[in-house]
Amino acid sequence: MNAGPEAVEQAVEILRSGGLVALPTETVYGLGADATSSEAVARIFALKGRPSFNPLIAHVADIVAAERIGVFDKYALTLARSFWPGPMTIVVPIRPDCPVCELARAGLDTIGLRVPANATTLAILEQLDRPVAAPSANSSGRLSPTTADHVAADLGNGVDLIIDGGASRIGVESTIIACLGGTPVVLRPGGTQREELEVILDTELADPADDKVIAPGMLTSHYAPHARLRLNATDVKPGEAVLDFGGQLSGGVVHIDLSPDGFLEEAAANLFASLHQLDAAAVDQVAVAPIPNEGLGEAINDRLRRAAAPH
CATH class of the missing domain: 3.40.50.11030 (Threonylcarbamoyl-AMP synthase, C-terminal domain)
Structure with a gap:
């Protein structure tokens, strides 16, 4: 379905009912589900055929919505105000009442948040008024999709609605930066350049000290129970x-x-x-x-x- 008011209305209805929607963004197309529903998020993993449960990015309409989910320090706020909407994901600690389900967070006490720069997807997020988990809309191990046709060819009828918003403007995933106290850390390079971030923050960014997973695109770690x-x-x-x-x-x-x-x-x-x-x-x-x-x-x-x- 072409992007527009009707697509927005259908997408909101599908997401509210636990369905999957392929969403256009400036980076790549995302496979969206209600991030507050573990059942809906499980459908993402099932359709993508992911061999492991890594944390998913939660997409929101604006900074206000993001701050209802995570705790933003001065660095995170500066980045959000400077680069959102845009191809940058900020990883922050969750709030005690974080609505994003544990499956989407992979059981972690951190969350990756992004405000995408796409009018259709922003309208969906605003009307839905809840976060949407949306990894790239492709089977695990396949190339990330930058057009609706890519999504249809790969995932086909597994998606309840594919919104055609044209070709993705940037075509690579978002940059992921962790703001968890101390110097922000670049977890994954992407659509926002490191140099731009360092200029805005007036500080040199750090690289990950270990391979602990706190965001998509990183090496695999695990949530370990005490027992x-x-x-x-x-x-x-x-x-x-x-x-x-x-x-x-x-x-x-x-x-x-x-x-x-x-x-x-x-x-x-x-x-x-x-x-x-x-x-x-x-x-x-x-x-x-x-x-x-x-x-x-x-x-x-x-x-x-x-x-x-x-x-």
Whole structure:
């Protein structure tokens, strides 16, 4: 559908109902879903075929909306006022009442925020009045799409609505900069040049000190719960909690089923919240039921393996 008022109206309706919309932006086309809904965000991962749950950028209409989600220090505010709307994502600490779901944040206490420079997508964000998670609208490992035709050729009928806003003006992803106290750090180069940022901030930007994932486009790390995870468990040992899938296990001092009916999308949507529940229960060890290593199961198992690694 061509960009315009009708496309905006349809997109808002689809996003509110948990659907997926391919959104034009100045960088690349994004695969948008309601960032406050873990079920909607799970659909992004399922359609893209992502093998791991990395954090997604939350797109908002303006600085006011962004500050309802994250805590902005002086550097973050200066960058937002200077470069938004535009091809720059700012990673900041989340507020205690952050509405963005844990799946979109990959369980982290930071969030990447962006105000895109595209009139149609901004109108959608303003009318929707909630953040939209929108990674590039392509299958995992494929080239990022810069036209609606690219999206249609790759993702096809998996997207509820593809808005044709013409070719992306910049054609590369946004620059990602972390403002988490101290000197801002460039996490990913992109559509806003490092030199421009340094001039505005009047300081030399830092590079990442390690490979911890706090934004898209970085190397893979993990959210690690306090409890030890025993993966692919077929029984429950005394004193263990249970993270079940499809009712395979019984008992446990705490018993949480990611999806009693064995649906992988439901399990993905519940994963991070369930790990936090286990943390809150202060258990020492968790028996984790086997999860099929297909579709979203691959990403769930990847995240569980990382969570189970020594830390």
